[in-house]
Amino acid sequence: MLEFTHNPWMVVASFAVALSAGFSGLSLLRGASRLPVSQRKLLVAVAAIVLGGGIWSMHFVAMLGLQLPALFYYDGLTTLVSALAAILMVGLALLVLHFGRRCPANLTLAGCIMGTGIAGMHYIGMLGMELCAPVFSPSGVAVALAAALALSTLAVRAAYGSRSRLHILAGTLCFAAAVVSMHFIAMAGTQFRLADATQTAGPVLGNAVLAMVVALSSFIISGLALLSGVSFLAPGSDSAAAPDMEDTAPQAPAAPQPSAAPQPLPEPPASSLPVPYEREGSTHFAASAEIAAIRAEGHYTLLYAGKERHLCPWSITEAGRRLEPHRFIRVHRSYLVNPAFVSEFQRTKDTGVCFFRNTESLAKAPVSRSRLSQVREALGV
Known part of the structure; x- marks a missing residue:
């Protein structure tokens, strides 16, 4: 088996990409459930690409920092399938959240679907490696999958428990933690061995080509995060004033003020809403x-x-x-x-x-x- 290490700067960069993707996708969908169905579908599709693409980008940023004592490259078709799997699974989770009733069971279901997508993307991407073949341990797979499911469910509950700024930021942090933790927990349970060159199903992707693709996707995700931040931080845009889910805390009755004169009711607007x-x-x-x-x-x-x-x-x-x-x-x-x-x-x-x-x-x-x-x-x- 081959010894391997990770470049610490690439680990930090992978976490930054996961944060950018989580923030972009989750803030993009703020208020989406109040939109017409056609617009909601479009936003869900865009957010699925951003979040799923962020999972894929985080994985391969981290893989660019993987240091092995042997040359390796990737099968292009398997790499593409790993990205599509992440996008489709995240899209399915978002459909549950934005076209179904947001009850605790559905929040948990959406989190588990998203966690499965994170894990599936990782292992499909790893199977695309050539010359150095990964060897997975059953216990490593089980622990990594459990971490992905638990942290993804926490991210969904944090982001959709209420659609306020604070909840979306908490969901962003949990999403990034889910993606990054799952990756490195899985890597801790993975070993590598030399393998003979085989016929790839798609074009060969070396680290140089992969680095350019990942740099482009990370740039797009970071740009979307900046654009999302403009409206997210705008004064008066906090959805805490109008959360998507009703606050069930009882309200204390207002203190009586017998000396105050009764206030007249506001005049009705000129037209019906x-x-x-x-x-x-x-x-x-x-x-x-x-x-x-x-x-x-x-x-x-x-x-x-x-x-x-x-x-x-x-x-x-x-x-x-x-x-x-x-x-x-x-x-x-x-x-x-x-x-x-x-x-x-x-x-x-x-x-x-x-x-x-x-x-x-x-x-x-x-x-x-x-x-x-x-x-x-x-x-x-």
Whole structure:
């Protein structure tokens, strides 16, 4: 077996590439779930290429720093397949995140798919080596795969637990740690032996050609990271003000101020706001004045208008931010109500209930204790 070492500067460079790719891909998708389906598909495809290409670039930056006492090169076709495997698996994980309900099970599923893609890319890329053949130990493969699955799941949960700047940065760090840790854990469980030259399935890639390809891909990824950083750091762009997932922490009731004069309600806007909803693979719009209530449904919301009920891509927090200027009131952490459709209000101890008229799709909505005074003021009771 051959002894090998790694150039420490190339190790640092590989981690920098993984960070750039993670930041570019995860920040690119911020707010994507509120876009029409066609635009969301395009963003998911671009992000999959960036993240999957980043995994591939990190691997081969590190492999350029691999120092073996023998010459070796790569099979071009196997190297290409390794890149495509990473892109496809990351793309599948992103489809789960942006076209499915973001529940804990789906977050874990997406993380495991991404981790499998990282591991698959590594081992397919290693099998492309010629003249020096890698020898994998079963325990090394198992530990490396476990690290990829665990850290990828942590990255997905960190980045998609909430779409704020802090969560995306945490997801970026976990993604880079997943890619780099998996690579070097796998390398620690790998040995190399001399092998006879064989007929390659594709063109031969020496280190010189590979270095140029990796330098180009790393340059593109770094450029995308810089472009993403411009909007990511722009004032007022923090999605923490309108997270994709509802904060379930209870809100303390506001302290009463009996001496303060009641504040008048804001004047309604001149026009109704179009609210998007999805039906049969297309995005439609309903006028906010025709909507009686909006209810949280996981990462999405449901619109109630007359006999109809529609799935809206907005989170309940995003819907509240957009619709409260249109006289909608937050009656519960999971409900927004249009007072124009409220036909009856009932007080039940420390909470309440709003009943609706001309809304067969929803009979009533609960009013939480912390929202009771605000709702009564809005209804004039």
